[in-house]
Amino acid sequence: MSETADHFHIHLPPSDQLRQRTQEARARVRQARHHVENAETRRAALEAERKRRLAPTEIRQRLTGLEEVVERGEYQLLLERFPSDICVDRGRAINNNEDSWPATLAGVALQLYLFWQTELRDLGYGITARILDFPDGIPGDAGLFLTWQ
Template identity: 50%
Template sequence: MVTLLRPADLDQIASESEWAKMDEERKLQKKKEQQQLDLRDAFMARDVHPEVFERINQAVSIAAQRGAHQIQVMTFPSSYCSDGGRRINIADPEWPSTLQGFALKAYEFFNKELRPHGYKLHAEIISFPGGMPGEVGLFLKW
């Protein structure tokens, strides 16, 4: 014989369902946080690609054919800067001192290999989610 569910039974069912949803959301959030940490770790450990000269030559040639005088060479979260992107945002000439990981390696490569040939590097905050600095863009200019 089937018994009728009581309001207390329904409250228990709703509570268990809510706990299951919260647990799933917590697991998804934890997974997302781990993915963000993995991306940051990869960025910090990354090196300049061995074929960098070929890649640069190809990219700047294509841009020059279109009449452009700059290309965006990199983006990364402003949180990867030691100051959260503040110096880049205010165009402080000392902004390179805030770079870390691959961005720093790329800047050092630029300084050693590209600056002597007349290239310039410009950094700016290119997105402001919620009004706060989001992504940094590095632009190679000629």
């Protein structure tokens, strides 16, 4: 093996092991999110998510993956994954791709949207949101994406 090949050699588990672990992690998240025994605990967790804020350095840190995404030939960067339940309409506007979806945001997603509006929009970047999963057929997590296409 050449010196360059040795430099890039990494040890990864077989993909079926990662697939299994990913499915288990998703199942744990679904179970935790949809089967909380105490509804008050769930409401408190959602309220905490609505109030969560990032420091300015954390916002800029979200953009550090930009070059890597560009090098992969992609036109979007996931800025935040969040429960659609924190939206004022529980993700309906995002799911239906309504123009009013930004007005439904809360927490970090709203903070990142406002950052885009003041810092990135005039540079030609776009922003979009979409529902990422549908556990039990209902909107689950949403994603907020920075775009440049």
